[in-house]
Amino acid sequence: GENVEQHPSTLSVQEGDSAVIKCTYSDSASNYFPWYKQELGKRPQLIIDIRSNVGEKKDQRIAVTLNKTAKHFSLHITETQPEDSAVYFCAGATRGNDMRFGAGTRLTVKP
Amino acid sequence: DARVTQTPRDKVTEMGQEVTMRCQPILGHNTVFWYRQTMMQGLELLAYFRNRAPLDDSGMPKDRFSAEMPDATLATLKIQPSEPRDSAVYFCASSWGSIETQYFGPGTRLLVL
Numbered sequence: 001g002e003n004v005e006q007h008p009s010t011l012s013v014q015e016g017d018s019a020v021i022k023c024t025y026s027d028s029a030s031n032y033f034p035w036y037k038q039e040l041g042k043r044p045q046l047i048i049d050i051r052s053n054v055g056e057k058k059d060q061r062i063a064v065t066l067n068k069t070a071k072h073f074s075l076h077i078t079e080t081q082p083e084d085s086a087v088y089f090c091a092g093a094t095r096g097n098d099m100r101f102g103a104g105t106r107l108t109v110k111p
Numbered sequence: 112d113a114r115v116t117q118t119p120r121d122k123v124t125e126m127g128q129e130v131t132m133r134c135q136p137i138l139g140h141n142t143v144f145w146y147r148q149t150m151m152q153g154l155e156l157l158a159y160f161r162n163r164a165p166l167d168d169s170g171m172p173k174d175r176f177s178a179e180m181p182d183a184t185l186a187t188l189k190i191q192p193s194e195p196r197d198s199a200v201y202f203c204a205s206s207w208g209s210i211e212t213q214y215f216g217p218g219t220r221l222l223v224l
Contacts, residue, residue: 031210032210032211034212034213043202043215043216043217043218044154044202044215045215046212046213046214049212051210089153089154093209094209095208095209095210098144098156098159098166098167098209099144099156099210099213100156101153101154101156102153103153104153104154
């Protein structure tokens, strides 16, 4: 089955700087890669996703890149703000199989 | 704005007691997941169902945990008997298929004393 690894486990940046979180996956058949944000005491919520036929996707300050050859994908947050502070989870899924989550990255944006 | 609902939101119980958590998936979603989240383990998949049939429960301690979907609008997770190490937040999520967005419920915060 799929195995997703996520790095770093914690990340601290200054407000206005960029943050990058990286994930690798094991199953070359995986074709769906969502990113979830979980604020303290709240439920995880989807912030962006990418499918294997696309190399990059952007939504305002958030972007995700996918390298199928290397089997890794990354989340990029530009111009970080204190409200970006949260735990971010990556995940990978293959049609017909369950989605596997990475261990999470705790992002802290210091004002 | 359709949402996954879970009850109870908080549960405090004593070791050895039965705990039942309930989840109502978003209407029309055919896949329901149960996750456990602790500080150390992140999001741990316990079990999931598609069209009410259990597809994978390998993440669940079989001797004390059980998951069912009595109908398309209700999923349950039971722990019997509960132990202090079961203390965690239990999330239910639903989606349409395996490669679609999962929508999470608010979670049930369980504390076993």
